[in-house]
Amino acid sequence: MKPAISTMQTVALVQSTITPTIVLAVPSVMVSIAHHDAWISGIIAAVVGLVMALGIAMIGKANNGQLFVAWMESLFGKPIGLTIGLMLGIYYFNSFCVILRSFANFVSDIVLDATPLFMLTSIMVLVAAFTVMQGIEAVARSASMVLFLIMVVIPVSVFILYTDIDFKRLIPVFDTSPVRMAIASFPPIGWLSEVSILLLLTPYMKKPGSVLRAGLIGSLLSSSQLVLVILLGLTIFGQQLVPLMSYAFVNVMAIVEVGEFLERIEVFTVSVWFLTMYIKLSVFLFASVHCLFHSLRLHSERHTVIGLSLLAIATASGEWPRNMNSGLMATLVNMPVLLIMNIALPVLIAIGLLFTRGRRKQGGTQRS
C-alpha cells in the first residue's frame, strides 16, 4: 500500500464524514432541548469533539503505517484483531445503512417526493460504490473539492441572510439550565465521535505525523458548521419555531427573497450538501469494506463492495417501513452504538496500547 492522501485531504475527509449528518436534523433537536442556548451546547460539543479528535490522533500516531486490522492483529493477536475488525466492519455497514436511509428520506422530503425510496437508495449506493472502487485517494480528492465549495457557499449564505439575522434572539444567554445544555450537546457529540475514522485513514496518509492536526481541524470545521446552522436558525426564526423544522438549514435558506430575481436559493445549499452526503456515504462504505475485507481475508475487494452495496440497498429500503422509524434510529437508537464504537472501543485500544507498550519496546530493542 502506498500512502496517498495529504493532510488537507484528510481534513476534508473528516469534515465530510461528520458534517452532512450533524447539520441535517441535529440543530432542531438541540434547540428543542436547550432553546436559545443551543449554540452553547454546540460549543460544548465542539470542545468534546476536539478532545475526541486528540485522543483518536494519539492512538493513530502509535500506528507505524500498517493497515488498521493488520495493526490490531500485530498488537493484540489475531483473534482480538479480527474481532475488532469485524465489529468495526459491521458498525460501519450498519451506520452506512442508517445514514443512507436518512439521506434518502431527506431527498424525498425536499425534492424528489415521487421517486421510490428504492430508486433513491440504489442511486446513492451506486455512486458511493463507484467512488469507493476508485480507491480512498479518489474519495479524498472529491472531499477536498467539496470542502472548497463549502468555504464559498457559507460566507455567501451568511451575507445574503444578514438582514434577517437578529442577534437579540439569543438573549438572555444561559437562560436554560446547565443540565439541559449538556443533554442537548449529546446528539452532536455522538456524530463528532465519527472522527474515529482517522484510525482507518492514518495508514493512507502521506504524513501520518500530522494526523492530530487533520483530526482537530476536521472536527472543528464540522462543529463550526453545526454552531453556524444553530445560530442562523435561532437568530432568524427564534427558539420557538426552529423545533418545528425537520431540516432547519433548508428553512433558513428558503426565506431568502431579494426582489423577484433571487428566490428559492435553498436549492444551491442543498446541492452542496448533497455532495458532502455522497462523500460521507463513500467514506462509510469504504470503511465497512476495508474492515470486513481485511478481517475475513477476502480475495476480491471489488466483489466485497458489490456485495455490501446490494445488501445496503435492501436494508436501507426495507428495514424501516416508516420514515419516522429510521429517524428514531438515526437520532436516538444509533447514539449508544456511535459512542460505544467511536469512543469506548478506541479507549479500550488505547488501554491495550498502554499495556503492550513495554512488550513493543522490548520487541523493538530485540529487533535492533
Added chain:
Amino acid sequence: MSLRIKRMLCAVLLLLAALTTTGCWNRIELNEVAITSATGVDWDGENWIVSYQVLIPAAISSVTGGSGGGGPKSPIIVYSTKGKTIRDAIMHSYSESPRKLFFAHNRVVVIGEKAMQRGVNELIDVYFRNSSTRETVSVLATPGTARRVLEQFMQLQAISGAGMKEIILSEMKNTSILPNIPVYQLAMEVIGDAKSAVVPEIFVSGTEDTSSLESFGSTSIPSKLKLGRLAVLKDDKMIGWMNRKESLGASYLRDSVQQSYVVVPCEDDKGKKGYNTIHVLKSSTKVIPKLQNGQLVFTADVDVTGTLMESNCAQDLYKPGVIQSLEQGGQKQVSNLLQEAWAKGQEMKADVFGAAEKTHRKYPKQWKEWSKNWDEVFKEAALEPKVKFRMARMGLSNKSFQYLMDKEGK
C-alpha cells in the same frame, strides 16, 4: 469475453446509467400544472374553503397587449374546493381541474375573517410541512370572503395575486402603516413569548366587483383592492382590528418604519391654521422595559429624521424657532401614535409590539413569573414615549409660498 465486447457493454451500461440516475422518476410538463398566484382560505362553520387564483398563461399576453384574436381574455381563473382540512380541500381540486395545482409561484394567501377567527394554526402547519409551499408567501386578512378578493382584477397588474404582494411591499416601504407579514413571521409571532400577531387587511373598496375585463373599458373601475387596517391575533385567532393610525403607531413600536409621513398642524403669527407635511426618511425605535417601584414600565426611544414636503402655513424657515416648533409638532404626533397603539394593544390584551420578548431578555428571572400571566402584566404596564424628531431637510424652498403671499399682501 473479448476486450472490445467488454468495452461496448460498459458503454451501454453507462448510457443506461445516464438515463436512470437523473433522479427524475416522474416528469410534469409546464402545460400540466396550474400555476397558482394567490390562495384564499375561508371557513364556513364546518369546512375549510380554499380558493385558488390560477394563471392562464395564454391569456396573459392578450391582456398585457400581446397579439391574439377575439379580444382580451381573463388572465386568471378562480375556483374553490371544500374539505375538513386545508389539504383535504386542496385534494378535491383534482376532481375539477385538468391540471395539478402548483404553489411554488404563489405570492399571497388571503384569509377570510371567519377563518382568521377560527385560527391560523392549520395553515401554518401546511406551509411548514410541505416543500411545495413557500414560507415567504405574504399573509393578508379580509373582512369578507377571501374568494371575493381573489376574483378582483387590478389596475396596472394583470395578475392580481402578484399585484397584492407588490401593494403590500410598496406600502411597507413608503408609508410603513402596514407590515408585510410572510407566513414564517406570522408563525414566529403566534408562537412567540406574547402569542400575539398582526396581519394586514385587504378589502374590496367600492360597491361593485371588478371581476370582469369589461370594467377596464373606461378610465375608472367600479372597485379596487385596497389595504386597510391591521388584524390582531391572539393565540392564533383573530380578536379585532387596529385602525390605520393605531397601525402606524404599532409600526413605530415594532421598529418597522422605513419611510412614512406625519401631518403636523401649524399656526402663523396671525393665528391662521394650516398643516405641514413631513416625510419621515428614517426611524428607529428602542422599546426598553424598566422596573419602577416594582412596576413594569416601558420607554419607547424613537429617533425620527424627516424632511418638509409641504407647508401651507405662512412661515419663514430661517426664523429661529420655526424648525423647533416643526420638530416639536412631529414629536407630539409620533408620541400620540405610540400612545394610541399601545392603549389599543392593552385594550385587546395583545402585545403585538414585542414587549414580551424584550422583557424576557432584560428580566429573565422575573419573566418566569410574568410569563404565566403576561396579558395582565402587559395591560398594567405604562408606556413612556421619548421621541427625538430631527428635521434634516426643508426641501428646495426655505419659505412657504403662503408666507410670500402674505408678505406681498402687506
